[in-house]
Amino acid sequence: MTLVDQKIKADILMRIRRDSRINDTMIEVEVKNGLVQLGGVVSSYTKKLAVQIKAKQTRGVISVDNQLEVFYPHAYGNPPSEEIQKTAEAILSANSDIDETNIDIAIDAGIVTLKGSVKFFWQLHRVEEMIANIIGVVNLKNELAVVPSEKINNEIIAAQIMEELADSEIIDQSQILVEVEDGTVILSGTVKTYAAKKEAFEAVVHKPGVKHLTNNIAIAIEK
Numbered sequence: 670m671t672l673v674d675q676k677i678k679a680d681i682l683m684r685i686r687r688d689s690r691i692n693d694t695m696i697e698v699e700v701k702n703g704l705v706q707l708g709g710v711v712s713s714y715t716k717k718l719a720v721q722i723k724a725k726q727t728r729g730v731i732s733v734d735n736q737l738e739v740f741y742p743h744a745y746g747n748p749p750s751e752e753i754q755k756t757a758e759a760i761l762s763a764n765s766d767i768d769e770t771n772i773d774i775a776i777d778a779g780i781v782t783l784k785g786s787v788k789f790f791w792q793l794h795r796v797e798e799m800i801a802n803i804i805g806v807v808n809l810k811n812e813l814a815v816v817p818s819e820k821i822n823n824e825i826i827a828a829q830i831m832e833e834l835a836d837s838e839i840i841d842q843s844q845i846l847v848e849v850e851d852g853t854v855i856l857s858g859t860v861k862t863y864a865a866k867k868e869a870f871e872a873v874v875h876k877p878g879v880k881h882l883t884n885n886i887a888i889a890i891e892k
Contacts, residue, residue, distance in 0.1 A: 670700065670701070671702075673703075673729065674700040674701060674702065674703070675700075676729070677700045677703065677705070677727060677728075677729045677730060678698050678699075678700045680727045680728065680729075681698050681700075681705065681723065681724050681727045681730075682696075682698060684723040684724075684726065684727060685720060685723050688719065688723060690715075690716060690719055691711070691716055691719055691720060691723075692711075692712065695709045695710040695711065696708075696709040696710075696711065696720060696737070697709040698724070700730075702731070703729055703730055703731035703732075704731055704732050704734070705724050705727075705730050705731075705732065705733045705734065706733075706734045706736060707720060707721065707724060707733065707734065707735045707736055707737050708736045708737065709737055709738070710737065710738050710739075710740050711737050711738075711739060711740075712739070712740065712741060712742055713739060713741065713804070714739050714801050714802075714806045714807060714808065714809065715801055715802055716739075717735065717737045717739055718801060720735070720737060721733055721735045721737075725863050726863045726864070727863075728862070730863070730888070731887075731888070738807075739779070739806075739807040739808070741804060741805065747779060747805055748804060748805035750776040750777065750778070750779075752805070753776050753779070753781070753803055753805045753806065754774055754776050756803050757774050757776075757781070757800050757803060758774065760799050760800070760803070761796065761799065764795075764799065766792070766795065767787070767792055767795065767796060768787070768788070771785045771786045771787070772784075772785040772786075772787070772796065772813065773785045774800075778807070779805050779806055779807035779808065780807060780808045780809075780810065781800055781806055781808070781809045781810065782809075782810045782812060783796060783797070783800070783809070783810065783811050783812060783813050784812050784813065785813055785814070786813060786814045786815065786816040787813055787814075787815055787816070788815070788816065788817060788818050789815065789817070789875075789877065789879075790815050790873070790874055790875075790876070790879040790880065790881075790882065791874045791875045792815075793811065793813045793815055794874065796811075796813065797809060797811045814880075815852070815879070815880040815881065816880075817852065817877065817878050817880065819877070819878075820878070821852075821877055821878030822878075823849040823850060823851070823852070824849075825878070826849045826852070826854065826876055826877075826878045826879060827847050827848070827849045827854075829876050830847050830849075830854065830872050830873055830876060831847055833872040834847070834869065834872050837865075837868055837869075837872070839860075839861075839862065839864060839865045839868060840860055840865050840868060840869060841860075844858045844859050844860065845857070845858040845860075845869065845886065846858050851880070852878055852879055852880035852881065853880055853881045853882075853883070854873050854879055854881070854882045854883070855882075855883045855885065856869055856870075856873070856882070856883070856884050856885060856886050857885040857886060858886055858887070859886065859887050859888070859889045860886055860887075860888060860889065861888070861889055862888065863888060865888075866884065866886050866888060869884070869886055870882070870884055
């Protein structure tokens with residue numbers, strides 16, 4: 670492992686240890702040329718996602734392969750699939766921003782698969798966030814499709830995204846390329862930090878007409 674990779678690993682572990690939600694004693698971090706692999710065990714799916722975010726936020730990280738396994742404490746046990754499904758359905762039904770009538774939930778050994786459709790791209794991610802917090806969930810496959818209630822011109826979608834990027838204080842708009850085809854947005858270019866890459870994502874996620882996002886923005890590594 671190079672000195673640069675050693676520093677990245679140390680920084681990731683430090684970020685994890687500073688987060689009181691996460692017990693890092695069972696977490697393994699490997700780094701090779703900025704490519705990070707996470708291994709070991711955490712006690713909930715939300716912690717698995719939290720560790721992944723901490724790694725992505727670390728300077729020098731190019732990509733993160735999250736191989737963490739989820740094992741819930743014995744006090745909770747692993748609820749049966751039927752119980753997890755009832756909880757998931759109740760959560761979606763109670764959320765007035767989501768129309769759950771077109772969403773199907775399948776659960777097998779704690780692995781949740783979401784199928785069906787939502788009207789807006791942000792709803793796809795909101796559903797995933799809500800289900801991820803349920804005790805017993807060990808992994809989540811989001812196969813929801815975005816089916817907008819109205820068709821919006823690709824040029825309008827691109828213009829709205831570019832306008833928001835231009836307002837950002839941490840993104841150089843001239844370094845970002847926005848392409849839109851049939852509601853699918855492709856972002857490419859470079860930014861300096863993970864926060865900037867996330868802000869570019871946020872510039873897309875709430876735009877009406879967006880069906881899918883491919884975020885190819887790279888984080889420039891300082892030499």
